[in-house]
Amino acid sequence: MLRSPSRFVRNWLTAAAVGSLLVGCGSSAEESANDKARPAAKTEVTVEPIKAATELTDTNGVKISLQKKPERIVCLFALCDDILTELGIVPTATNSAVLAHPDFLGEDKAREVDVIPGGFIAPEVEAILSHKPDLVIGLGDTHGKLAPALKGATTFWAMQPETWQDSVGYLRDTAALTGRTAQGEKAERAFRVKLAEAEKTPSDKTALIIYGSDENFGVATPEGDVAASLFPKIADYPWKSRGVEGSYSLEEILAKDVDVLFVETLSFGDAEGELSEKLAGNPLWGKIPAVKNGDVHEVDPEVWAKGRGTRSLGIVLDEATAALR
Numbered sequence: 001m002l003r004s005p006s007r008f009v010r011n012w013l014t015a016a017a018v019g020s021l022l023v024g025c026g027s028s029a030e031e032s033a034n035d036k037a038r039p040a041a042k043t044e045v046t047v048e049p050i051k052a053a054t055e056l057t058d059t060n061g062v063k064i065s066l067q068k069k070p071e072r073i074v075c076l077f078a079l080c081d082d083i084l085t086e087l088g089i090v091p092t093a094t095n096s097a098v099l100a101h102p103d104f105l106g107e108d109k110a111r112e113v114d115v116i117p118g119g120f121i122a123p124e125v126e127a128i129l130s131h132k133p134d135l136v137i138g139l140g141d142t143h144g145k146l147a148p149a150l151k152g153a154t155t156f157w158a159m160q161p162e163t164w165q166d167s168v169g170y171l172r173d174t175a176a177l178t179g180r181t182a183q184g185e186k187a188e189r190a191f192r193v194k195l196a197e198a199e200k201t202p203s204d205k206t207a208l209i210i211y212g213s214d215e216n217f218g219v220a221t222p223e224g225d226v227a228a229s230l231f232p233k234i235a236d237y238p239w240k241s242r243g244v245e246g247s248y249s250l251e252e253i254l255a256k257d258v259d260v261l262f263v264e265t266l267s268f269g270d271a272e273g274e275l276s277e278k279l280a281g282n283p284l285w286g287k288i289p290a291v292k293n294g295d296v297h298e299v300d301p302e303v304w305a306k307g308r309g310t311r312s313l314g315i316v317l318d319e320a321t322a323a324l325r
Contacts, residue, residue, distance in 0.1 A: 059169025
């Protein structure tokens with residue numbers, strides 16, 4: 001069966017964690033009625049002005065206070081890299097690979113950015129501080145434990161994006177703190193226009209995003225996966241979070257007649273091969289309409305699973321709408 005993993009497990013998976021965490025079936029639970037995942041009103045393309053600030057309460061209620069505009073920023077997860085790229089800033093150091101994407105810095109320029117050792121789950125505090133950062137941005141439920149070690153030496157900002165609206169909010173907050181207000185407004189407007197355009201002609205096809213490294217894969221749901229939060233606006237996306245222990249059976253997925261499948265292969269250690277190839281021998285997998293019709297799309301997990309920001313989401317929209325035509 002396919003589990004709907006917890007937010008922490010999702011973040012663990014999108015790092016280079018070893019082994020598969022999604023095993024067993026788990027019991028089904030009530031589907032979430034989270035309003036944030038519902039495609040209610042059409043996307044507004046008007047962008048409110050962003051005001052520069054050294055203090056603010058971010059989109060999720062976290063208070064941030066800086067003495068001055070941050071110039072040396074260390075990114076501990078890819079949303080930070082995405083936001084800084086949109087604002088025309090290169091991070092002082094990172095532990096994300098998304099900067100190598102051609103629509104970000106590209107491989108050559110990305111190699112010039114120092115990498116924080118220790119991986120996504122346990123970045124080394126000494127290495128972070130060696131860069132003398134004015135600001136360190138991490139994922140709250142993964143990097144929050146670093147806050148005490150960084151206190152007094154730098155400012156740590158814990159972000160926790162769950163939907164595209166959260167990501168836009170963090171873009172605006174970062175633009176305010178860095179003084180890149182015009183760049184932030186431009187990036188937000190470009191994304192909103194692209195999303196509004198895509199939702200004018202939503203596809204009637206049923207779509208599904210899955211992720212993992214082997215047959216124990218997960219389903220990305222709009223309540224907690226930023227890329228998936230776009231899909232109710234552009235396609236039939238009938239997947240809702242069932243909580244930490246909830247699960248989708250393969251039979252349920254077959255019953256939905258999925259037309260288009262997007263697959264995020266997450267590599268762990270020496271694991272090789274695409275997730276869709278590993279599932280090819282499963283007879284139930286082969287009965288899914290998208291599989292039978294050759295409409296399975298392996299996508300870049302650095303962008304789809306980890307990027308989370310407006311630049312990554314713009315790429316997701318381009319690739320998804322093309323596949324859903």
